[in-house]
Amino acid sequence: MRILRVGDKDFKRQLEGVLSRGREDLEAVERSVQAILKGVKAKGDEAVIEYTKRFDGMDLSPSQLRVSRKEIEEAYEKVPMEDLDALKLAAERIESFHRRQLVNSWFESTADGIILGQKVTPIKRIGAYIPGGGNPYPSTILMTLIPAKIAGVSELIMVSPIYGGRGSAHVLAAARLAGATSIFRVGGAQAVGALAYGTQSIPKVDKIVGPGNVYVATAKRMVFGDVGIDMVAGPSEICIFSDGHAPPSSVAADLLSQGEHDERALLVLIVLSDAYARAVNSEVERQLKELKNRVVVERALSNQGAIIVAQSLGEAIDLIDEIAPEHLELMVETPWNLVGRVRNAGAIFLGPFTPETVGDYLAGTNHVLPTGGTSRFSSPLGVDDFLKKSNIISFSREALSEFRAYILRMAAMEGLDGHARAVEMRFLDEKAEGGKVTAKKPI
DSSP: OEEEEEEEEEEHHHHHHHHHTTTOOOOOOOOOHHHHHHHHHTHHHHHHHHHHHHHHHHOOOGGSEEEEHHHHHOOOOOOOHHHHHHHHHHHHHHHHHHHOOOOOOOEEEEETEEEEEEEEEOOOOEEEOOOOOTOOOHOOOOOOHHHHHTTTHHHHEEEEOOOOSSHHHHHHHHHHHHTSSSEEEEOOHHHHHHHOOOSSSSSSEEEEEOOOOOHHHHHHHHBBBBBSSSOOOOEEEEEEEEEEEOHHHHHHHHHHHHTTTTTTTTTEEEEHHHHHHHHHHHHHHHHHHTOOTHHHHHHHHHHEEEEOOOESSHHHHHHHHHHOSSSSEEEOTTTTHHHTOOOOOOOEEEEETTOHHHHHEEESSSOOOOOTGEEETTTOOOOOGGGGEEEEEEEEEHHHHHHHHHHHHHHHHTTOOHHHHHHHHHTTTOOGGGGGGOOOSSO
């Protein structure tokens, strides 16, 4: 890994190179995705099937798009009991954590006849995109569908390029455990388009969640507005801050673990001494030789890997906030002392015995996290992503009368005569008897 030192003449330029996070010219990707979305919108199933054959090598008929209940049950039976136990434990912990996020409608009334509040309503139908690629991701199914189910979403639609090969049984078993109501064996930008616009087989959803490659992320960005999305997720990221107390072997292993996801993954370590930086770097080189996914990890290390030597604790915290990583590990002697000082991170892992891997699988927290520096303004996927809120307002005649003059003055400030008239009309239309507004007919 390259070693950068804060204070070096070209440090800022080198840091900017790392934090580019492998950004590429997206014009070609956008053109391709736009054509796919246009095709799906116009031709529905026909386009989805055509693109799935072209990009994924699967030749499907319309009746094969949906995974049958029989296939799901047969897959569930094939999964070894030990694997099912792990999936069930993960599901239980994810459900327990996310139930704490649930919020209820609330209303507040005052003595002068005003009732204000918020009505909380679950989204009706969501689409969860589950990556396929080279590796199955049953954990992502649990992370996306369980919070939606807790929120009260009634239709949980899942799309994923399920090939029937390695790991597909685990994917379908996880979907069964998480409560998927429909599963479709399609992926890529065409799956996002199908969820956004609807086809003859795949229903249009209200919101699309879940991570994917650059084509999926671009498609989600392009359909936003027609449907809601959770975030535009990019390659995986890890930033580790170690004060030198953690064994270099553990630090190196955690850096390498995130490099397995993507050759464009961001792998950054912040330390306070050159000697410790060299020790971790030696461990990275040693452990890299033992990894099965060595080629992908090597590329990630070469493209987006760096060890940064900071001159002080304050400087290290500033760097963390500038990077705004998806995953942050505080591998320091007293990590709780630093939690309050960190402003930007998707998930924070504390101490030498909390590798990022536990967050991926069994901690119970969500592993769908903001990437690309977006933790500066966004949060992990959670129950709130599947809820919407409506403001509730009720004024009595007396309350409207009390605020009447102020409303009229504010309407005049903005030059909106019709706004003022809408209030005044309530009082001009009053009958003499009782001073109440007349109503012709109850609704």
